[in-house]
Amino acid sequence: MSHFISFNQQVALLATMHQKEQVIAPILHRELGLTVHVPTQFNSDRFGTFTREIPRPGQQLETARLKAQAVLAEEDVMIALASEGSFGPHPSLPWLACDRELVFLLDHRHQLELVGQAISTDTNYAQQRVTHPDEAQTFAEKVGFPEHGLVIRPAPEQNDPLWKGVTDPDQLQDCVQTLLQQQGSACLETDMRAMYNPTRLQVIGKATEDLVRKVRQTCPNCNWPGFDVVRRNAGLPCEWCGQPTLGVLQQIYRCQSCSHEVIEKYPEGRETNDPSQCSYCNP
Ligand SMILES: [Zn+2]
Ligand SMILES: [Zn+2]
Known part of the structure; x- marks a missing residue:
């Protein structure tokens, strides 16, 4: 039995509200002829967010699968995509922060699942408690602000950030001043949502290229993709x-x-x- 699976001239919906299509769509269109759109009404935050207001269900792959399945259930489309990132110490170089990105493809036509992955130490993922506006400024410069957004909380264990997606230097100073006056310190962290993090978008691009490799890596016996x-x-x-x-x-x-x-x-x-x-x- 031979399956030759083509994505040429097909349409996929990407489960995101964080503009990941900016990097995923051009690669999949160029390499596979697959057109990627974003659903008009898709709240991906219900599956968990990096700014921690909603706990993340399950592991990275399971979350991506749930998002893709939700798209297939809610929209009139046969192919769904989802992308998930996780941040933390590198598995073999624990003194370095790393970004592990996964791009998941679910093809309902063939009951096919494919996963592209990338792991990179190129990330600005960081948190810091500051007690002076200058410290906030130094942290912001180190993590690539204002091209990269920031999240500001009263305390690290506080799940509700006061401000997120901060990219305006004046707003940063105002927020930090407010917290310093109220409680003497502020907790800054990098906003890891894709549209606030161009470095992360690049790693998502690498995971998308890996997905393309998986599509092309076919079984020598039956041509099924994802021969891995x-x-x-x-x-x-x-x-x-x-x-x-x-x-x-x-x-x-x-x-x-x-x-x-x-x-x-x-x-x-x-x-x-x-x-x-x-x-x-x-x-
Ligand atoms: Zn020996
Ligand atoms: Zn096979």
């Missing part, structure tokens, strides 16, 4: 003693549709591991 790595096996032999190490020996691609598997040996381009990584040679 599902498992990596350790056991790369040590260069000196030949004993297996924790280095990746092979990775396994699997088709979501027909379960066809392809094993790729030495995916990192080397057939032995450095003896410094060997528990016999370097215990």
